[in-house]
Amino acid sequence: MNHHHNPPIHHHTTTTQILKQSTTILINSNHLSTFFLLSFLIFSLRLNVETATHSLTSFIDHDPSIKSLLNRLHLPPSSSNHHSPRVKKPFLQLTRVGTLDDDDFFSGDENPDHRFFDTARNIKKNQTLLFFDCFDHLGFVNYSDNGVRVPELVPSNGKVEFKLSESVGIDEKIDADDIYSENVNEGVEDFLKRFELEHHEMSALLFLLGVLSASYGFAILGFVVTYAWVLGIVFVVVVNDLLKGYKSFVRTLWDGSNLGLKRLSGFIVMRWAIRDALTQLLGVWFFGEIEDQYLFFKIFVRLKLMPFSIVSPWVNGVEKEIYGFLLSWILLDTLVSFVFAVDAWIAMADTRKSVREVVKEGCHLLSLMLHPAINLKLLEGIVCGSFARWVLAGLFGKLFASAFQSFMEVYFMVTWLLYYFSVKSKDANASGVPFGQRELERLLEDVR
Structure with missing residues (x-):
């Protein structure tokens, strides 16, 4: 009786059977327009990421001041100490995690005097408490104003308390905000002198880094939302097909996108993080x-955007390293994607499972x-991989190659x-746990 009311899902045991049913679902007239739309979403994401990558690298290539600026971003030797010159370090540098390290922006030696001036205030009645950090390189010696005196040398990371003299009136209190602004400006000037930068060059550099950061942030957001929508809608379409149900085009998109955002956003962030770390x-x-x-900066831009669209980090001059990188990346990415091949659907089916349980x-x-x-992973790697894209781009153009591979990714x-x-279904039958149409219906309960 149980089997009559809850018929089991027929499980396929061969690659051919799985591919045949996938093709049947894909070319179904009720689903074809949906799959074309999902392919267009992935294609749009790839196109935007690749366009952003090309625009950033073209800006770097066509602006001669950028090349000059980047090559000059090294700390000069210390002029005050000829016996222990500072070690030159590049402004941009790959760290062990493969990203820009905070200290690389201002690194010069092991002393903390490379940091910007940092101060805080706490004014209470006639008492002013100032915290001075890393004062020694700014040249504050015997400074006095309105009864406040600073010693000849304030130790690094030191905490010194000063009191206003009794003769100081309330209206003559030191404006700590002005002190902070003044010293921040001096810190900026010190930074510019250290790297031998002009103000307009600093503005150009900050603009470039700001555009890169904004592009990176939008790429992450677009990647998560796009794949949450696509995976959720694919799930709803396939489950409805197995249940012989019907939903309108709009209802399918609405239910699938909601389901994907609810259940898969965290998994997709993890998927991006793993690919980014690998890269x-x-x-x-x-x-x-x-x-x-x-x-290096041109390679860095490509590496940061590569996980979203597999953008090749091709730069003339380091062909040997790039060949080795691409070969290693393709092999490792294929291995990792195989391990996580069904994890998205496990997370979709049961949101209570932890990451470890899903894996x-x-x-x-x-x-x-x-x-x-x-067999499925090898076939997917061939059809959606770099070699197929290179062949298709050579025969039909890059847009066709990207559109075709986007459609095959949905497939x-x-x-x-x-x-x-x-x-x-096979595992459930072996364990004696039912897995049939009733279980499939429960997977869609929260979108009805």
Whole structure:
């Protein structure tokens, strides 16, 4: 009786069966327009990321002042101490995590005198409390104003308390905000002198870094939202097809996008973080020794945006390193994506599972049908990989290649979801736990 009311999901055991049903769902007249729209979303994300990458690198290439500026961003030796000159360090530098380290912006030696002036105030009645940090390099010696006296030398990281003299009136209190602003300006001037920068060059550099940061932030947001929508809508379409149900085009998009944002946003952020970490670690390995700041900055821009659209970090002059980087990145990315092949659907099906539980169940399910899983991943790597894109771009153009691979990416989402349902049904039957149409209906309960 239970099987009559809750018929099991037919699970496919071969790669051919999974691909056949995926194709049937994809070319269904009720779903084809939906899948084209999802492909367009992925295509738009890729196109925007690649356009942003091209625009940033073109700006760097066509502005001669940027090259001169980046190559001059080294700290000069200390003029005050000829016996222990400061070690030159580049303004931009790959660290162990493959990103710009905070200290690299102002690094000169191991002393803390490279930092901006930092002060805080606490005024209470006739008492002023000032905290001075790293004063020694700014040249404040025996400064006095309105009864406030500063010693000849304020130790670094020191905390000194000063009291206004009794003769100072309330109206003559020191404006700590003015002191802070004045010393911040002096800190900026000190920074400009250290790197031998003009004010307009500093503005150009800050503008470039600001545009890069904004582009990076929008890329992360676009990546998370786009894939949450696409995966959620694919899930709703496939489950409805298996249940022989029907939803309108608008209702499918609405339910799927809501479901994806609710259940998959965190997983997609993790997916981006892993790919970004992989990219940066390989970047450290292959490009960490580059001393040319201009060349490095162009590679850095491409590396930061590469995880969103697999933008090749191609820069003339380091071809050997780039070949090694791309080969290593493709192999490792394929391996990592195989491990996480069904994890998105596990997280979609049960939001209560932790990341460790999702990964553990994913590896378990892959082991139950390992041969079809390997075949699907190899086929996906060939069709959606860099070699296929290079061939298609050469024959039909870059836009066609990107659009085709975006459509095939959606196709393989359907394929892996059907694989997940098949292996889940097989595992449930072996464990004696029911997994049929009733369980599929429950997966959509919170969007009805």
